[in-house]
Amino acid sequence: MDEVLDKILENYFENDGNSLTILQDIEKSYGYIPEDAVCRISRKLDIPPSRFFGIATFYSQFHLKPRGKHIITVCRGTPCHVKGSEKILNRLQMELDIPRGEDTSEDLHFSVEEVNCVGACGLSPVVVINSQVQGQMSINRMIEEINKLRALD
Ligand code: FES
Known part of the structure; x- marks a missing residue:
């Protein structure tokens, strides 16, 4: 250090x-x-x-706890909420075995974070995976994306 x-x-x-x-x-x-x-x-x-x-x-740019290798940010703004972002978020946390109240998996492979709007409301629900904005996300597509990331590790 x-x-x-x-x-x-x-x-x-x-x-x-x-x-x-x-x-x-x-x-x-x-x-x-x-x-x-x-x-x-x-x-x-x-x-x-x-x-x-x-x-x-x-400043939200700083994090006081270690974060996962892969950062998945789920937009929780109103348009994304209406189109099901909460279900995506809940499924992600369950799929990645992230303890309640935490945002990072114990193996530090994934962090799941929330944001209020990423400025792409027309594509809701929006998820940002390792800085790449992905619109019209579904639970099935989210699982596919997680599996792709797992295959990279
Ligand atoms: S509310 Fe989700 S991109 Fe704007």
């Missing part, structure tokens, strides 16, 4: 960075914001960890 954090700090000093850019670099390096990384950076910069956690909890 130290080597990665040293590189992040190097970037911070070279490019006149700020707390936000440090967190972006940490998120990019680890896929989330490890508490230990924030504490180490805080000590090195003499900035209270609360400043970093305040930013990390404000």
